[in-house]
Amino acid sequence: MTESYKGILPIAPTIFHENGDLDVEGNKRVMDLMVDQGVDGICILANFSEQFLLTDEEREQVMRLSLEQVAGRVPVIVTTSHFSTRIAAARAKAAADAGAKMLMMMPPYHGALLKADEQGMIEHFKAVADACGLPVILQDAPLSGVTMTVPFMIRLAKEVPLVRYFKIEVPGTANKLRALIEAGGDAVVGPFDGEEAITLMADLDAGATGTMTSAMIPDMIKPILAAHAAGDRKQAAALYARVLPIINYENRQCGLRSAKAVMKEGGVIRSEAVRHPLTPLHPKTREGLIELARELDPLALRWGK
Numbered sequence: 001m002t003e004s005y006k007g008i009l010p011i012a013p014t015i016f017h018e019n020g021d022l023d024v025e026g027n028k029r030v031m032d033l034m035v036d037q038g039v040d041g042i043c044i045l046a047n048f049s050e051q052f053l054l055t056d057e058e059r060e061q062v063m064r065l066s067l068e069q070v071a072g073r074v075p076v077i078v079t080t081s082h083f084s085t086r087i088a089a090a091r092a093k094a095a096a097d098a099g100a101k102m103l104m105m106m107p108p109y110h111g112a113l114l115k116a117d118e119q120g121m122i123e124h125f126k127a128v129a130d131a132c133g134l135p136v137i138l139q140d141a142p143l144s145g146v147t148m149t150v151p152f153m154i155r156l157a158k159e160v161p162l163v164r165y166f167k168i169e170v171p172g173t174a175n176k177l178r179a180l181i182e183a184g185g186d187a188v189v190g191p192f193d194g195e196e197a198i199t200l201m202a203d204l205d206a207g208a209t210g211t212m213t214s215a216m217i218p219d220m221i222k223p224i225l226a227a228h229a230a231g232d233r234k235q236a237a238a239l240y241a242r243v244l245p246i247i248n249y250e251n252r253q254c255g256l257r258s259a260k261a262v263m264k265e266g267g268v269i270r271s272e273a274v275r276h277p278l279t280p281l282h283p284k285t286r287e288g289l290i291e292l293a294r295e296l297d298p299l300a301l302r303w304g305k
Helices: 024-036 056-070 085-098 118-132 150-159 173-187 200-205 218-229 233-254 257-265 283-296
Strands: 042-044 076-079 102-105 136-140 163-168 190-193
Touching: 024 042, 024 056, 042 056, 056 076, 056 085, 076 085, 085 102, 085 118, 102 118, 118 136, 118 150, 136 150, 150 163, 150 173, 163 173, 173 190, 173 200, 190 200, 200 218, 200 233, 218 233, 233 257, 233 283, 257 283
Parallel strands: 042 076, 076 102, 102 136, 136 163, 163 190
Antiparallel strands: none
Protein backbone atom coordinates (compact mmCIF):
# COMPACT_ATOMS: atom_id res chain seq x y z
CA MET A 1 0.00 0.00 0.00
CA THR A 2 1.53 3.31 -1.08
CA GLU A 3 -1.40 5.72 -0.73
CA SER A 4 -1.31 8.45 1.88
CA TYR A 5 -4.56 10.32 2.06
CA LYS A 6 -4.45 13.57 3.96
CA GLY A 7 -5.99 17.02 4.00
CA ILE A 8 -9.72 17.65 4.17
CA LEU A 9 -12.10 14.76 3.49
CA PRO A 10 -15.54 16.16 4.33
CA ILE A 11 -18.77 14.25 4.84
CA ALA A 12 -21.34 14.70 2.09
CA PRO A 13 -24.93 15.27 3.20
CA THR A 14 -27.66 13.15 1.64
CA ILE A 15 -30.21 15.37 -0.05
CA PHE A 16 -33.95 14.75 0.10
CA HIS A 17 -36.99 16.37 -1.43
CA GLU A 18 -39.42 18.06 0.95
CA ASN A 19 -41.49 14.85 1.04
CA GLY A 20 -38.46 12.87 2.19
CA ASP A 21 -37.73 11.12 -1.10
CA LEU A 22 -34.15 10.91 -2.27
CA ASP A 23 -33.19 13.89 -4.46
CA VAL A 24 -30.90 12.38 -7.07
CA GLU A 25 -30.07 15.64 -8.85
CA GLY A 26 -29.51 17.42 -5.55
CA ASN A 27 -27.02 14.78 -4.50
CA LYS A 28 -25.18 15.11 -7.80
CA ARG A 29 -24.95 18.87 -7.34
CA VAL A 30 -23.47 18.38 -3.87
CA MET A 31 -20.73 16.20 -5.37
CA ASP A 32 -19.88 18.91 -7.90
CA LEU A 33 -19.89 21.60 -5.23
CA MET A 34 -17.56 19.62 -3.00
CA VAL A 35 -15.08 19.07 -5.82
CA ASP A 36 -15.17 22.82 -6.51
CA GLN A 37 -14.59 23.46 -2.79
CA GLY A 38 -11.13 21.98 -3.34
CA VAL A 39 -11.60 18.99 -1.05
CA ASP A 40 -9.01 16.23 -0.99
CA GLY A 41 -11.67 13.53 -0.91
CA ILE A 42 -15.37 13.03 -0.22
CA CYS A 43 -16.83 10.71 2.40
CA ILE A 44 -20.36 9.44 1.79
CA LEU A 45 -22.94 7.49 3.79
CA ALA A 46 -21.53 8.60 7.15
CA ASN A 47 -23.56 9.61 10.20
CA PHE A 48 -23.59 13.22 8.99
CA SER A 49 -25.02 11.79 5.76
CA GLU A 50 -28.03 10.45 7.70
CA GLN A 51 -26.92 6.93 6.78
CA PHE A 52 -29.05 5.53 9.60
CA LEU A 53 -32.19 6.83 7.82
CA LEU A 54 -31.51 5.20 4.44
CA THR A 55 -32.76 1.89 3.15
CA ASP A 56 -30.24 -0.61 1.78
CA GLU A 57 -31.44 0.19 -1.72
CA GLU A 58 -30.98 3.91 -1.14
CA ARG A 59 -27.48 3.35 0.22
CA GLU A 60 -26.59 1.51 -2.96
CA GLN A 61 -28.12 4.27 -5.08
CA VAL A 62 -26.31 7.08 -3.24
CA MET A 63 -23.01 5.21 -3.46
CA ARG A 64 -23.26 4.63 -7.18
CA LEU A 65 -24.54 8.07 -8.14
CA SER A 66 -21.85 9.72 -6.00
CA LEU A 67 -19.01 7.72 -7.53
CA GLU A 68 -20.36 8.26 -11.03
CA GLN A 69 -20.75 12.00 -10.51
CA VAL A 70 -17.32 12.48 -8.95
CA ALA A 71 -15.85 10.38 -11.78
CA GLY A 72 -12.41 10.10 -10.22
CA ARG A 73 -11.87 13.83 -9.70
CA VAL A 74 -11.16 13.17 -6.01
CA PRO A 75 -11.08 9.95 -3.96
CA VAL A 76 -14.42 8.81 -2.55
CA ILE A 77 -14.58 7.19 0.89
CA VAL A 78 -17.60 5.00 1.58
CA THR A 79 -18.84 4.37 5.11
CA THR A 80 -19.73 0.69 5.50
CA SER A 81 -20.31 0.32 9.25
CA HIS A 82 -22.69 -2.37 10.47
CA PHE A 83 -22.94 -4.58 13.54
CA SER A 84 -23.08 -7.63 11.30
CA THR A 85 -19.64 -8.63 10.02
CA ARG A 86 -21.25 -10.30 7.01
CA ILE A 87 -23.16 -7.15 6.04
CA ALA A 88 -20.18 -4.85 6.65
CA ALA A 89 -18.01 -7.08 4.46
CA ALA A 90 -20.63 -7.19 1.71
CA ARG A 91 -20.93 -3.40 1.80
CA ALA A 92 -17.14 -3.12 1.62
CA LYS A 93 -16.89 -5.36 -1.42
CA ALA A 94 -19.67 -3.45 -3.17
CA ALA A 95 -17.86 -0.17 -2.46
CA ALA A 96 -14.57 -1.51 -3.81
CA ASP A 97 -16.27 -2.90 -6.92
CA ALA A 98 -17.94 0.46 -7.54
CA GLY A 99 -14.64 2.38 -7.38
CA ALA A 100 -14.31 3.63 -3.80
CA LYS A 101 -10.75 4.37 -2.69
CA MET A 102 -11.20 3.93 1.05
CA LEU A 103 -13.73 2.87 3.66
CA MET A 104 -14.72 4.51 6.92
CA MET A 105 -16.02 2.26 9.69
CA MET A 106 -17.08 2.46 13.29
CA PRO A 107 -16.51 -0.54 15.55
CA PRO A 108 -19.43 -3.00 15.56
CA TYR A 109 -22.17 -1.97 17.98
CA HIS A 110 -25.93 -2.02 18.18
CA GLY A 111 -27.72 0.21 20.64
CA ALA A 112 -26.15 0.84 24.00
CA LEU A 113 -25.28 -2.70 25.00
CA LEU A 114 -24.48 -4.90 22.00
CA LYS A 115 -20.76 -4.54 21.36
CA ALA A 116 -17.96 -6.84 20.24
CA ASP A 117 -14.96 -7.47 22.48
CA GLU A 118 -11.47 -6.64 21.25
CA GLN A 119 -10.91 -10.00 19.57
CA GLY A 120 -14.32 -9.73 17.93
CA MET A 121 -13.43 -6.29 16.59
CA ILE A 122 -10.14 -7.58 15.18
CA GLU A 123 -12.00 -10.38 13.40
CA HIS A 124 -14.68 -7.99 12.18
CA PHE A 125 -12.21 -5.59 10.57
CA LYS A 126 -10.12 -8.41 9.13
CA ALA A 127 -13.16 -9.90 7.41
CA VAL A 128 -14.06 -6.51 5.94
CA ALA A 129 -10.48 -5.84 4.80
CA ASP A 130 -10.23 -9.28 3.22
CA ALA A 131 -13.48 -8.68 1.34
CA CYS A 132 -12.43 -5.40 -0.27
CA GLY A 133 -8.67 -4.79 -0.16
CA LEU A 134 -9.22 -1.09 0.54
CA PRO A 135 -7.61 1.02 3.26
CA VAL A 136 -9.90 1.69 6.21
CA ILE A 137 -10.29 4.74 8.41
CA LEU A 138 -11.42 3.72 11.88
CA GLN A 139 -13.90 6.16 13.40
CA ASP A 140 -13.43 6.54 17.13
CA ALA A 141 -16.53 8.45 18.24
CA PRO A 142 -18.76 8.45 21.34
CA LEU A 143 -21.80 7.48 19.26
CA SER A 144 -20.74 3.83 19.23
CA GLY A 145 -20.36 3.65 22.99
CA VAL A 146 -17.26 1.52 22.34
CA THR A 147 -14.06 2.50 24.13
CA MET A 148 -11.03 1.80 21.98
CA THR A 149 -7.72 2.30 23.73
CA VAL A 150 -4.56 3.36 21.96
CA PRO A 151 -2.94 -0.06 22.55
CA PHE A 152 -5.96 -1.75 20.99
CA MET A 153 -5.93 0.52 17.94
CA ILE A 154 -2.24 -0.15 17.41
CA ARG A 155 -2.87 -3.87 17.72
CA LEU A 156 -5.68 -3.56 15.16
CA ALA A 157 -3.45 -1.66 12.74
CA LYS A 158 -0.71 -4.27 13.02
CA GLU A 159 -2.97 -7.31 12.75
CA VAL A 160 -5.13 -5.78 10.01
CA PRO A 161 -2.71 -3.54 8.09
CA LEU A 162 -5.43 -2.04 5.91
CA VAL A 163 -6.72 -0.26 9.01
CA ARG A 164 -4.19 2.52 8.63
CA TYR A 165 -6.23 5.70 9.15
CA PHE A 166 -7.84 6.89 12.37
CA LYS A 167 -10.53 9.53 12.79
CA ILE A 168 -10.48 10.53 16.44
CA GLU A 169 -13.39 12.57 17.82
CA VAL A 170 -13.55 11.90 21.54
CA PRO A 171 -12.96 14.11 24.58
CA GLY A 172 -9.24 14.84 24.68
CA THR A 173 -8.76 14.12 20.98
CA ALA A 174 -5.35 15.83 20.78
CA ASN A 175 -3.92 13.73 23.59
CA LYS A 176 -5.23 10.53 22.04
CA LEU A 177 -3.89 11.48 18.61
CA ARG A 178 -0.49 12.25 20.07
CA ALA A 179 -0.36 8.95 21.92
CA LEU A 180 -1.56 7.05 18.85
CA ILE A 181 1.08 8.61 16.61
CA GLU A 182 3.88 8.04 19.11
CA ALA A 183 2.94 4.41 19.77
CA GLY A 184 1.88 3.47 16.25
CA GLY A 185 4.83 4.64 14.19
CA ASP A 186 4.54 3.54 10.57
CA ALA A 187 1.31 1.63 11.29
CA VAL A 188 -0.54 4.96 11.59
CA VAL A 189 -0.56 6.40 8.08
CA GLY A 190 -3.31 8.97 8.59
CA PRO A 191 -4.30 10.42 11.96
CA PHE A 192 -7.44 12.49 11.38
CA ASP A 193 -9.47 15.00 13.34
CA GLY A 194 -13.28 15.05 13.23
CA GLU A 195 -16.25 16.53 15.09
CA GLU A 196 -16.67 19.44 12.67
CA ALA A 197 -13.05 20.53 13.35
CA ILE A 198 -14.02 22.09 16.65
CA THR A 199 -10.63 21.07 18.12
CA LEU A 200 -8.68 21.38 14.87
CA MET A 201 -5.74 23.53 15.99
CA ALA A 202 -4.97 21.37 19.00
CA ASP A 203 -5.29 18.27 16.85
CA LEU A 204 -2.99 19.61 14.15
CA ASP A 205 -0.46 20.50 16.83
CA ALA A 206 -0.73 16.90 18.03
CA GLY A 207 0.14 15.58 14.57
CA ALA A 208 -3.16 15.17 12.72
CA THR A 209 -2.58 15.15 8.96
CA GLY A 210 -6.18 15.76 8.01
CA THR A 211 -9.72 16.45 9.10
CA MET A 212 -13.17 15.12 8.25
CA THR A 213 -15.59 18.00 8.64
CA SER A 214 -19.03 18.60 7.22
CA ALA A 215 -19.38 19.95 3.68
CA MET A 216 -20.40 23.41 4.93
CA ILE A 217 -17.09 25.35 4.67
CA PRO A 218 -14.26 22.97 3.65
CA ASP A 219 -12.93 25.65 1.28
CA MET A 220 -12.26 27.84 4.33
CA ILE A 221 -10.81 25.05 6.47
CA LYS A 222 -8.37 23.70 3.90
CA PRO A 223 -6.14 26.83 4.05
CA ILE A 224 -5.73 26.23 7.79
CA LEU A 225 -4.31 22.78 7.10
CA ALA A 226 -2.05 24.14 4.37
CA ALA A 227 -0.65 26.92 6.57
CA HIS A 228 -0.06 24.56 9.49
CA ALA A 229 1.64 21.97 7.25
CA ALA A 230 3.90 24.71 5.86
CA GLY A 231 5.01 25.60 9.38
CA ASP A 232 3.08 28.88 9.57
CA ARG A 233 1.19 28.19 12.76
CA LYS A 234 0.42 31.87 13.33
CA GLN A 235 -1.39 32.13 10.00
CA ALA A 236 -3.19 28.83 10.63
CA ALA A 237 -4.37 30.09 14.01
CA ALA A 238 -5.60 33.37 12.52
CA LEU A 239 -7.55 31.56 9.81
CA TYR A 240 -8.99 29.18 12.37
CA ALA A 241 -10.07 32.01 14.65
CA ARG A 242 -12.07 33.47 11.78
CA VAL A 243 -14.12 30.31 11.16
CA LEU A 244 -14.36 29.03 14.73
CA PRO A 245 -17.66 30.84 15.53
CA ILE A 246 -19.53 29.04 12.75
CA ILE A 247 -17.84 25.73 13.54
CA ASN A 248 -18.95 26.11 17.14
CA TYR A 249 -22.47 27.01 16.02
CA GLU A 250 -22.59 23.97 13.76
CA ASN A 251 -21.24 21.63 16.43
CA ARG A 252 -23.36 22.88 19.31
CA GLN A 253 -26.57 24.11 17.68
CA CYS A 254 -27.22 22.56 14.28
CA GLY A 255 -25.30 19.35 13.67
CA LEU A 256 -25.78 17.63 10.33
CA ARG A 257 -28.42 20.17 9.28
CA SER A 258 -25.87 22.98 8.94
CA ALA A 259 -24.39 22.05 5.57
CA LYS A 260 -27.83 21.55 4.07
CA ALA A 261 -29.06 24.92 5.33
CA VAL A 262 -26.09 26.79 3.86
CA MET A 263 -26.33 24.86 0.58
CA LYS A 264 -30.04 25.64 0.33
CA GLU A 265 -29.36 29.31 1.00
CA GLY A 266 -26.69 29.26 -1.69
CA GLY A 267 -28.89 27.66 -4.32
CA VAL A 268 -26.96 24.39 -4.41
CA ILE A 269 -29.99 22.33 -3.41
CA ARG A 270 -33.73 22.96 -3.43
CA SER A 271 -34.53 21.42 -0.06
CA GLU A 272 -32.66 21.12 3.22
CA ALA A 273 -35.11 18.51 4.51
CA VAL A 274 -33.95 15.90 7.00
CA ARG A 275 -35.79 12.66 7.55
CA HIS A 276 -38.04 12.10 10.52
CA PRO A 277 -37.53 11.61 13.44
CA LEU A 278 -34.91 14.33 12.87
CA THR A 279 -36.49 17.77 12.83
CA PRO A 280 -35.73 20.95 10.87
CA LEU A 281 -33.70 23.75 12.34
CA HIS A 282 -35.69 26.28 14.32
CA PRO A 283 -36.03 29.39 12.11
CA LYS A 284 -34.11 31.53 14.60
CA THR A 285 -31.32 28.97 14.87
CA ARG A 286 -31.11 28.81 11.08
CA GLU A 287 -31.05 32.60 10.93
CA GLY A 288 -28.06 32.65 13.28
CA LEU A 289 -26.20 30.10 11.16
CA ILE A 290 -26.78 31.97 7.91
CA GLU A 291 -25.73 35.25 9.54
CA LEU A 292 -22.39 33.69 10.45
CA ALA A 293 -22.06 32.15 7.00
CA ARG A 294 -22.67 35.47 5.25
CA GLU A 295 -19.80 37.03 7.17
CA LEU A 296 -17.49 34.34 5.73
CA ASP A 297 -19.01 34.03 2.23
CA PRO A 298 -18.06 30.36 1.69
CA LEU A 299 -18.48 28.76 -1.73
CA ALA A 300 -21.56 26.82 -0.63
CA LEU A 301 -23.37 30.11 -0.05
CA ARG A 302 -22.89 31.34 -3.63
CA TRP A 303 -22.14 28.29 -5.80
CA GLY A 304 -25.69 27.87 -7.06
CA LYS A 305 -26.41 31.54 -7.79
